[in-house]
Amino acid sequence: MSRFFDLVSKPAREMSSALPFLAARHEFERPLIKLDSNENPFGPSPRALEAIGNALATSNLYPDDDCRPLRLKLAAHHGLPPEQVLVTAGSTAMLALLCQTLLGPGLNAVTSERSFIVYSMAVHATGAQLVEVPMRDDTYDLGAILRAIDANTRIIFLANPNNPTGTMVPAQAVEWFLGQVPGHLVVVLDEAYYEFASHFARLRQVTYSNSLEYVARGASVVVLRTFSKAHGLAGLRVGYGLGPAELLGYCARMRNTYSVPSVAQAAAMEALEDTEYTAQVAESNAVQARLLARELEGLGYRIAPTSANFLYCDTGEDAAGFAGRLREEGVAVRPLGGWGAPNCIRVTIGTPEQNDIFVRALRRVGVVPDRRGPAAARFGG
Ligand SMILES: Cc1ncc(COP(=O)(O)O)c(C=O)c1O
Incomplete structure (x- = not known):
């Protein structure tokens, strides 16, 4: 088979190397607004x-x-x-x-x-x-x-x-x-x-x-x-x-x-x-989460209620293609096919400016809500 296949441990042989978490990063090709890894958009304190x-x-x-x-x-x-x-x-x-x-x-x-x-x-x-x-x-x-x-x-x-x-x-x-x-x-x-x-x-x-x-x-x-x-x-x-x-x-x-x-x-x-810094970060996150959820729901997308710094959103279509179109617009989000949710994305709540750019990009590339499929009903909408 190959030089090392029989030599490496069983788990090393059997583990998938294509885990979505470690999927190839293209961020370096051009500056992207990174809303795909739940990082703090404001940087360190x-x-x-x-x-x-x-x-x-x-x-x-x-x-x-x-x-x-x-x-x-x-x-x-x-x-x-x-x-x-x-x-x-x-x-x-x-x-x-x-x-x-x-x-x-x-x-x-x-x-x-x-x-x-x-x-x-x-x-x-x-x-x-x-x-x-x-x-x-x-x-x-x-x-x-x-x-x-x-x-x-x-x-x-x-x-x-x-x-x-x-x-x-x-x-x-x-x-x-x-x-x-x-x-x-x-x-x-x-x-x-x-x-x-x-x-x-x-x-x-x-x-x-x-x-x-x-x-x-x-x-x-x-x-x-x-x-x-x-x-x-x-x-x-x-x-x-x-x-x-x-x-x-x-x-x-x-x-x-x-x-x-x-x-x-x-x-x-x-x-x-x-603690003053982390309190500000958490406060901004809560405010932005509310605004972003409202925007997304206004566009017809279904959102799970978040307690974190990201939103889980059903796009009603193939999320990889959806995320690819957003990437073309300069915004990185995480498609969740590898998590068994092929129609969903996870989007980090960014700074107000980043969220604004994301929503504008979404308006350009998103599918008109009433054309979305039955998967959108998953969150009860
Ligand atoms: C649920 C959960 N646990 C742990 C981590 C990893 O954090 P760390 O950067 O400390 O390894 C993450 C990061 O995304 C996470 O979502």
Whole structure:
């Protein structure tokens, strides 16, 4: 067959190399308005930028492998002992560590369909299986997840809010769910969009998350947070897990040495303190989400209610072609065929200017709503 096919591990051989998350990036061909990866359109906070500048001068030195100052700061910030915090190169690295630590051939993890694509990658890299249950109303069906658990299940992934649908499972439902889950399982509560979701929840007067309480009482739960979203540091790769000290200790053994750059650690320290900045980002996001949803619905598109910094939109046609036409207009959005939603796109909520350009482009390239197919009715419209 080929030189290395028989030599590489079974998971490396069997994993798909065409995952949509890593699809070829054409952004460099011309400047695009990037509304395809849920990044912060405003950039890092000025305080983080200053810290980055200062930290560059010591880039000749290896970073603190334990990320100790940041770990201590996060522990104090969340009211947890430092042993219950593990800093990693983005929260995806924490996901990979959990999978390497808890999974292997013959074991499985359970999540929902149309959820974060890295769950599949991280699970399959260990030779384990990922069981994906159907959604209900574009959100997690917790009952279906419970029914999918078997003796070989070790992890449950709950992206809250979910990527790509943006939908949120309220705290009450999560609490009920945790009460039903067998004790030997680890439930990963992936709160990458925490700052946006808690802002939306305040506006809507609902309780989004009590996840830190579960961690504080030693539940078999790992909460994931990241500096990639509201803090605007996606390019620096820094995130963390909060969970049982013993489990995080095992995960720490599996970590790559020096995996979180010193510049990233310094930036995160300042970003965490700049609460004024993250509050402004979350506020703008909520305002723009409302305006953008109104525009899209006004054009006849169906939108799922978002608690994150992106909208899940049914285009009523082949989303890849739709996204291709938008790209011609200079706007990148994410078509969701690879997530099993061939008519849907995910569009990041940008700055007011970016959103304006997106809507104008949409008016030029979108199909007239009343010509759209029955798939548009999926959101009940
Ligand atoms: C649900 C979810 N979890 C985690 C991440 C990854 O974040 P990080 O950049 O910290 O690896 C993302 C990024 O898109 C996400 O959508």
